Each structure stands twice: as C-alpha cells, then as structure tokens.
Amino acid sequence: MAFRAGVLTVSDAGSKGLRRDESGEVIKEVLSSCGIEIERYEVVPDEQEVIEARLRQWADDVGVDLIVTTGGTGFGPRDVTPEATRAVLDREAPGLMVAITVEGLKNTPLAMLSRGVAGARGKTLIVNLPGSPKGVREALQVLVPVLPHLLELLRGEASPHQLR
Numbered sequence: 001m002a003f004r005a006g007v008l009t010v011s012d013a014g015s016k017g018l019r020r021d022e023s024g025e026v027i028k029e030v031l032s033s034c035g036i037e038i039e040r041y042e043v044v045p046d047e048q049e050v051i052e053a054r055l056r057q058w059a060d061d062v063g064v065d066l067i068v069t070t071g072g073t074g075f076g077p078r079d080v081t082p083e084a085t086r087a088v089l090d091r092e093a094p095g096l097m098v099a100i101t102v103e104g105l106k107n108t109p110l111a112m113l114s115r116g117v118a119g120a121r122g123k124t125l126i127v128n129l130p131g132s133p134k135g136v137r138e139a140l141q142v143l144v145p146v147l148p149h150l151l152e153l154l155r156g157e158a159s160p161h162q163l164r
Contacts, residue, residue, distance in 0.1 A: 003065040003151050005031050006040035006058040008051070010072035010081050011131070015045040022133045023070040030140045031068070034147070039064055046072050051084035059088070059124035065151045067124060071131035073116040081128050082115045089119035089126065096127060096146075100139045104130075107138060123154045 007027045013019035021043050028038050040058050044050050058064050072081030096118040104111025116128030129139045
C-alpha cells in the first residue's frame with residue numbers, strides 16, 4: 001500500500017499570495033519522487049488555531065500517513081508551528097529532529113535556531129521543517145531513508161525489525 005501525505009506551508013505572506021511557496025514545492029517534489037502520494041497541500045497563515053485545525057483534519061478525517069509542515073519554526077513572534085504541532089501530537093519523536101538538526105549544523109549554524117518538532121497523531125507522522133528550500137531539502141535527506149519503516153510502524157504493519 002502506498003503512503004499518502006499532506007504538505008502544509010505556514011506563511012502569512014504565502015497565504016495572501018504575496019510570496020511563492022518554494023519550500024512546499026520542494027517537499028512535494030521530494031516526497032513524490034519517493035513514491036509518496038501528495039493528497040493534501042495548503043498554505044495557511046501563522047495562526048496557531050488554523051495550523052492545529054488543519055493538522056487534526058488531515059490526520060483524523062483524511063487519514064494521511066504523513067504531514068510535513070514548512071515554516072513557522074523559528075523565533076519570530078508569529079512562529080507558532082511547533083506549539084500548534086505539540087498541541088495535536090499523541091507522542092513526540094525527538095530523535096527525528098535531533099538527526100535533522102545535526103545534519104543541518106554541518107551546513108549552517110542557523111540550524112540550531114529551528115524549534116521544529118515531530119511525532120505521531122494516531123497513525124499519522126507529523127514533522128515540522130524549516131521555511132527555507134535549502135533547509136527543507138537537507139532535512140528531507142535525513143528523513144526519507146527512515147520514512148517507510150516509520151510509517152509502517154505507525155500503521156501497525158509487520159516489518160523486518162519487528163520480526164527479529
């Protein structure tokens with residue numbers, strides 16, 4: 001069974017059509033190239049309630065396997081994506097963000113400023129990525145190799161690791 005994903009870009013300017021969503025396009029391109037079907041895509045403003053509602057809807061009602069967000073993970077006054085994500089998660093997966101940060105630090109010290117979180121809501125994995133296309137691409141290079149196994153685990157499907 002194929003995996004289905006939602007891509008949620010968090011950007012005040014993008015939601016008003018004032019900025020092209022390059023980071024969201026990178027996510028869609030990379031996930032599609034891995035055989036993951038992009039079932040939902042949206043650009044929303046930096047509003048915690050809006051972000052939470054979309055994450056809940058896509059996880060609970062649509063039932064996508066993966067939601068990747070981009071934007072809103074820094075220290076700006078309107079950067080609320082991590083707070084919105086934490087509010088809807090059942091379980092956090094801090095190791096994913098540690099791995100992404102460690103890899104990012106090889107390229108820029110600014111990687112340590114990302115406050116993104118990752119975790120599961122039911123059978124859906126939610127991962128916050130930075131707002132820059134370069135940061136998104138680097139983070140996905142870390143995430144993509146473990147995605148199939150992780151998404152299978154969330155579905156409760158047997159995997160070679162579980163059978164050992």
